[in-house]
Ligand SMILES: Cc1cc2nc3c(=O)[nH]c(=O)nc-3n(C[C@H](O)[C@H](O)[C@H](O)COP(=O)(O)OP(=O)(O)OC[C@H]3O[C@@H](n4cnc5c(N)ncnc54)[C@H](O)[C@@H]3O)c2cc1C
Ligand code: HEM
């Protein structure tokens with residue numbers, strides 16, 4: 001729901017890289033409006049974006065985690081202490097109280113774009 | 120109703136069991152529990168007393184959970200002996216002058232060691248073997264002795280001899296009877312036992328009556344025998360039997376047996392119905408039981424009766440199994456064929472040093488008893504056949520021999536025992552008790568089974584049976600002891616390794632498994648995770664040895680592998696170039712110093728004889744490595760589950776003690792195995808002589824030089840759970856050494872679990888070192904040629920990962936913090952300490968950011 005509202009109102013799309021800059025099943029970190037965004041390419045097609053900040057290690061590292069799934073939910077494991085985050089919602093799968101922000105992301109003409117609601 | 124007083128005299132094994140039973144029954148509601156404990160410590164495991172000499176502490180031996188008595192309001196008088204029972208006034212008086220009245224009294228005073236009335240028996244240097252205090256005294260005195268003698272060749276005497284031997288004394292056993300263990304073993308068995316024990320270096324003198332103990336300078340010096348021979352010794356331990364401690368009962372006119380012991384009925388009551396006697400002080404049907412299990416049964420019966428529950432003691436089994444001086448001995452049931460019509464069947468093997476006897480009834484259909492010396496592995500099962508009166512097979516001797524047709528002897532399988540079969544006789548635990556505990560509590564490991572049921576926690580003789588039962592039970596419940604890697608693969612790491620490895624020889628290339636995606640497609644489900652991806656990456660690397668940063672593999676790697684460096688707590692990395700064998704030239708040191716200075720890296724010497732440079736940002740890594748590689752360095756794989764280092768001492772090149780060139784060997788080994796990926800990291804070391812300066816015995820494989828060659832030790836560990844490596848083979852020449860290491864490493868890589876170090880792998884390996892020796896040295900599995908070929912492939916295809924990376928612009932793409940900017944991670948904040956930079960701690964970081972804004 002959120003994503004749709006965002007798109008229909010004030011979303012500004014910022015191109016960060018080519019799709020091919022992200023190897024399948026890995027992540028990269030992009031700087032978007034001074035924020036660190038971790039973008040993951042799951043399989044060939046699916047893209048997800050969450051904050052790069054790992055609240056458990058207080059380091060900006062989530063883009064370097066291993067991508068996979070738990071019970072079908074796409075997720076990334078923090079490279080420092082290995083907590084898992086739901087890529088779609090930002091929820092921590094190992095600690096229900098923790099959630100990292102998510103961002104909208106899309107591919108246009110083989111370019112990866114991150115949505116920003118900030119003006 | 121006011122609570123009544125229940126006084127227990129003696130807090131030994133049985134006294135404690137009694138209190139434990141009472142508390143378990145909730146009897147503290149109606150009873151004040153009071154106990155006198157003569158020894159300075161509360162109940163401990165006397166059965167395993169000798170463990171005290173093998174490093175067991177008082178805390179290990181105690182039978183009482185800390186706080187157990189206090190929590191249950193038991194009034195303890197520790198170090199206080201009861202000295203008088205006044206039956207008229209129903210009270211007990213102690214040596215410390217305490218008088219307490221009782222409503223019921225329980226005597227659990229145990230027994231004392233019998234010291235025969237030999238002249239000189241009280242000389243300095245004579246001991247008995249019953250309490251922790253006795254053992255402390257023996258250990259202290261033995262320090263000044265060379266020779267020790269045990270008088271008495273029974274069960275306890277032999278255990279005591281073992282202890283003296285472990286204390287480093289020349290040890291003798293003197294037995295009055297013609298054979299050892301006269302109570303349990305017959306002549307033929309005693310002879311084998313004697314031979315086995317002498318082979319271990321304990322001298323056995325049977326049929327010797329000691330006449331005198333002679334002292335010199337106030338210390339024991341020698342003993343003389345009735346046959347006019349003599350034996351010089353520095354200390355003597357009496358182990359000539361035990362006598363019940365019935366003096367208190369005697370003094371208050373309770374009924375005592377002719378040869379001692381407090382007479383009890385089947386309710387464990389003495390001749391005074393308010394006084395009970397249990398354990399070794401009690402005489403039941405003219406019999407004293409010198410074992411703990413009958414005492415435990417009595418404790419239960421007395422507790423039942425006092426709580427108004429009907430139960431009775433009908434005698435007990437005195438079957439025993441022990442390991443005496445490393446020799447198995449077991450005796451059970453009617454070992455001496457005293458039942459009318461009983462027939463004996465013996466198998467004696469003087470070469471193997473085993474003696475086995477079965478006693479069967481007239482028709483040879485049921486087992487009545489038996490004796491096993493040298494190999495008592497069948498004890499637990501035979502005992503069950505006897506107790507359950509199971510009909511024997513047509514050839515009862517089959518029970519003693521290896522199976523005729525290669526199959527197992529079904530009668531001896533624990534699954535086929537009846538539910539009532541008593542598995543643990545020390546704690547009276549039946550087969551159904553164990554099965555129910557496993558089922559009801561969903562137990563999935565052996566330790567929990569033991570903890571929950573107490574089975575196997577007494578003498579330990581039943582542990583093999585408990586283990587078999589546990590396995591059978593899990594199998595039956597369909598709870599396979601699951602070893603699946605994770606939810607994406609219903610295979611263990613070993614199985615996946617095998618699948619990948621066997622795909623190599625597939626003729627069709629499409630069947631070969633090069634990538635994680637192929638593996639997942641063929642054998643897995645879902646998308647994978649942080650468990651199976653690195654495991655698969657490691658397997659693929661062990662099999663194919665392709666660069667781990669090639670596109671299909673890069674996403675599988677933990678961040679350490681993915682950036683070929685070790686991530687630190689602030690998200691930056693450390694760099695560890697390989698320094699084979701720890702040998703480094705001044706020029707190389709200078710380059711490291713220059714690089715550290717240029718990139719402002721914190722520098723530290725590692726535990727692995729090399730240098731770690733900390734604090735490199737992702738974008739700096741390729742630049743740092745370009746410099747290092749130019750100077751001839753290679754990746755040190757400090758980030759990988761791979762060979763780390765082969766440490767060395769200087770050995771014969773410099774050291775005045777060295778007998779071989781340990782440094783050259785270490786360098787050769789490190790270069791041979793560099794980059795080898797394994798289920799976990801691998802560490803090694805080579806020492807130039809037995810002084811072992813390189814600490815090779817704490818390594819996955821460690822080598823120590825000898826005059827004749829090299830000794831190879833394997834499966835050691837430092838770190839969290841240190842473990843000494845064990846000798847695989849001695850005095851090897853270099854070629855054989857390398858062949859064995861090749862085989863060992865590849866066998867480990869094939870068969871270990873994910874993240875299982877060699878030490879853990881070894882501890883789980885059935886058959887232990889002997890098995891590994893068979894596989895690695897004797898090639899019992901016929902796979903050594905394969906293992907060597909696999910290693911040869913690894914060695915031939917080695918490539919420095921960093922070199923491959925800095926020469927590949929697509930790989931270098933990943934080495935930046937932002938995909939869309941050349942900025943660095945602004946959140947990496949450093950502070951200076953002792954002249955170098957380190958990451959700021961959280962509190963410092965807050966101060967610094969406040970200062971900035
Ligand atoms: C080295 C050794 C090895 C053994 N190995 C085995 C084995 O493998 N298997 C087996 O089944 N059995 C074995 N036993 C025997 C087993 O230990 C005994 O059967 C068991 O301890 C008997 O328990 P108990 O409570 O009757 O006597 P104890 O454990 O001797 O306890 C009696 C306690 O009462 C105290 N006491 C006595 N009089 C008084 C008093 N007046 N006031 C206060 N306290 C008093 C004593 O100091 C003692 O602490 C072994 C014994 C020894 C010494
Ligand atoms: C997360 C914490 C740790 C990290 C990142 C780490 C990292 C490393 C690295 C990279 C090396 C290799 C150095 C080299 O290859 O030259 C090393 C070696 C070593 N580490 Fe650690 N380590 C950690 C924790 C520990 C702990 C807790 C222990 C001990 C309990 C330990 C004991 C050792 C030892 C003994 C060596 C030397 C190995 C040898 O001599 O072969 N490390 N460590």
Ligand code: SF4
Pocket residue numbers: 768769770771774775776777778781806807808809810811812813
């Ligand atoms: S292990 Fe032996 S050879 Fe090596 S340094 Fe020590 S004493 Fe010298």
